[in-house]
Amino acid sequence: MISPLLGLKGSSNRQQIDDRLQYHPDVYEFYTDANDFTPEGYQHLDEAVQYVQSKGISKIVIHHPMVFKKWHSEVVAPENYFPELYRFIETSTEQLISLAQxxxxQVLVHGGYAGKEVQEMVNLYPNVEAARQAVYDRLDRFARAGGNHIMFENSIAPVFAYGHPEQENEILSHNYRLAFDTSHCFIEMHGDNQALQASLKHLREHVVHYHLVDSLGQTHDSLQLGKGKIDWAPVLKLLNPNATSIYEINLHDQSNCHEQIESHHYLVDLANKLAQGA
Structure with a gap:
């Protein structure tokens, strides 16, 4: 069983970074938005990465921006219907791969997000299988470009979701480096802990990074560990010990990562109890 890493998330804002650094994290994940991909924003992001590295942190992940203008950054979005969004995803991913190399x-790209918007995009294809194939085709290109510097995260959407063994086998056939968000899988499986555990076990050897997040299993709630319905003891035993992880928790105050730290304390306490056979 692994000893939980302290993985924290924040933006490239110096106040947020310094708040996280006071806890000496093992992993830092950058949240980004579209402003980080202007010439000035990109330089600021690069400087922020170097600043975190200067503090002795080598395990760094940059999360591809979730939103562009009014849309989520859905890789399933067809170019002919969403040319501006499509182009932004292309260019921003290229920039992040260049920075990561x-x-x-590491760069993290979502295979999809959730909700009505992605469903409307999926409906533009002949069927869900065609939409899924379009996602794979695009991720295949990103994977070739990014090599060992890029990973893909699961969604709560029909195009790139964990929890369904057949779809997981499709994903595994592409040999992607995977990011596993525990809450996304738990929600996709409607709060079924056994299904979450089966997915963690099935994908374990291909997972390089975890988002450890609790949930009630109904909506995207991003809860502090121990505040939701995920059974963390078996989850802890099923994590790939070679992967990194962060606590991706909704914060009351973005300049104070209290909920992430409390989540770490919860998991460390649980790991200690399991180690003692309690």
Whole structure:
């Protein structure tokens, strides 16, 4: 069983970074938005990465921006219907891969998000299988470009979801480096802990990064660990010990990562109890 890493998330804002750094995290994940991909924003992001590295943190992940203008950054979005969004996803991913290769860090791209918007995009294809194939085709390109510097995260959407063994086998056939969000899988499986555990076990060897997040299993609630319905003891035993992880929790105050720290304390306490056979 692994000893939980302290993985924290924040933006490239120096106040947020310094708040996280006071806890000496093992992993830092950058949240980004569209402003980080202007020339000035990109330089600021690069400088923020180097600042975190200067503090002795080598395990760094940059999360591809969730939103562009009024849309989620859905890789399933067809180019002919969403040319501006499509182009933004292309160029921003290229920029992040370039930065990751230069600084020897990681990029995380979502295979999809959730909700009505992605369903409307999926409906533009002949069927869900065609939409899923379009996602794979795009991720295949990103994977070739990014190599060991890129990973893909699961969604709560029909195009790139964990929890369904057949779809997981499709994903595994592409040999992607995977990011596993526990809450997304738990919600996709409607709060079924056994299904979450089966998915963690099935995908374990291909997972390089975890988002450890609790949930009530109904909507995207991003709860502090121990505040939801995920059974963390078996989850802890099923994590890939070679992967990194962060606590991706909704914060009351973005300049104070209290809920992430409390989540870490919860998991460390649980790991200690399990180690003692309690």
């Amino acid at each position: 230069e600084r020897n860090i």
